[in-house]
Amino acid sequence: MAGKGLGGRIGRGTRIARTGFKGARGVAGARARGLVGRETDPVAHHEQLAEHLAEVLGEMKGAAMKLGQLLSFVDLDLPDDVKGAYHRALADLRDAAPPFDPEAIDQVLTEEFGAPVEQVFASFDPDPLAAASIGQVHAAKLDDGREVVVKVQYPGVAEAVRADLRNAESFAPLARFVSPNQEIEPLLEELRERIDDELDYEREAQYQRAFASRYAGHPFIHVPDIVGEMCRKRVLVSERVHGERFDAFVAGSDADERQRVGEIIFRYAFGSIGRFRLFNGDPHPGNYLVEETGSAADGGRRVAFLDYGSVKMFTRERYASMRRIEQAMATGDRDTAIDRLRAEGFLPRNAAVDEDVVFEWFQLYTRAVTAEQPFEFTPEFAAEVIRSTTDPRNPYSDVLRQLNLPPDYLLLNRIQWGLNSVLGQLRARNDWHAIRDEYLEDEDAGAATDLGEQDAQWWAEHATAGRW
Secondary structure, rough: OOOOEEEEHHHHHHHHHHHHHHHHHHHHHHHHHHHOOOOOOHHHHHHHHHHHHHHHHHHHHHHHHHHHHHHOOOOOOOOOHHHHHHHHHHHHHOOOOOOOOOHHHHHHHHHHOOOOOHHOEEEEEEEEOEEOEEEEHHHHHHHHOOOOEEEEEEOEEEEEEHHHHHHHOOOHHHHHHHHOOOOOHHHHHHHHHHHHHHHHHHHHHHHHHHHHOOOOOOEEEOOEEOOOOOEEEOOEEEEOOEEHHHHHHHOOHHHHHHHHHHHHHHHHHHHHHHOOOEEEEEOHHHEEEEEOOOOOOOEEEEEEEOOOEEEEEOOHHHHHHHHHHHHHHOOOOOOOHHHHHHHHOOOOOOOOHHHHHHHHHHHHHHHHOOOOOOOEEHHHHHHHHHHHOOOOOOOOOOHHOOOOOOOOHHHHHHHHHHHHHHHHHHHOOEEEHHHHHHHOOOOOOOOOHHHHHHHHHHHHHHHHOOOO
């Protein structure tokens, strides 16, 4: 069990640093051994290190644990036999992290509702269904018989997460050294806003309801509805979904089922951005449940999308600019792409960079929808994209060091890495360019697949009803 309190800023920073140093030595060693082939069995050492890392991050909760959740499914730049050790150990952080003290959880509920738990819910399971970075989820029933899930924020986690952010600010001088043209303060301000969103469950409830309303009655996308009158600053109550966890689905499904789920996940992400200028920036596998519908007409399965603590809405102007960049990438129009990247702030006006390398790197990031179709997502492609940004040995490293990441694109990087990795696990293959075009206001594209036809019919009925 985790303790009732969360560690202070210095203690948290020390534990991260100690684990990070130990991990860095192990990772560096694994990379070196992978290059020279000296070690025949590195897995046992790295399994032990990965378990320690998962334990530390799980107990600390907050932003530190968010890092562990991200590492649990992205494709790390490590030899395959070592990489699996980290994935297996850190995967538990997605939905089975160390639970918090039940008495502390009861105290949060009592403070938020002004009454004991047994007076608020007809039943409440003290054992969590899932324990994540800033809160844990419990099954409950309301007096009217409805099954719900109750997400409860850990006591003290807001202070701990903000301490993590202050620790991040201390790295600003190093960030400026590593990336001299990066505008640090706007990026940190964007990070603060997104973190404030995640810490405010009433705001998260508003975001989730926005998605639930837009997808109400959808044939293959399910967003659980909110029980709005029961949501509080540190408590979120929504309908309960019964479905199969993503990892279990991947392990037990056939190729056709995986292709269907992959297309649904892609359509949810790009459809939400294209139609609503909204996106959910937390695409890790613990936020997907695959439901059995029992209907042959809709393929028998749909996907429920959970957790709306990290949501962003783009302005029409920003979204239009993003589209112009992507169109230039798709058509190979290098000059227009570079001009748009400068206008968006990626290329500081005083920075002298190799524009051909910049264009090549952005083409890699958009390859899934701009390359020759059909395109198959693979773990190797997901790892290539991540390495292109994080590995100093990659051919883009010197150029990327001169670029600036505009704050609006901060969460897009997160969703890009996450989606590539999730779809890579499914080995999803399709004409993603044609599917993406279905959701663009400036193009009149027909349905590319059977799911596209279902989606188009639903959208036509939805729009006719005057709801959106």
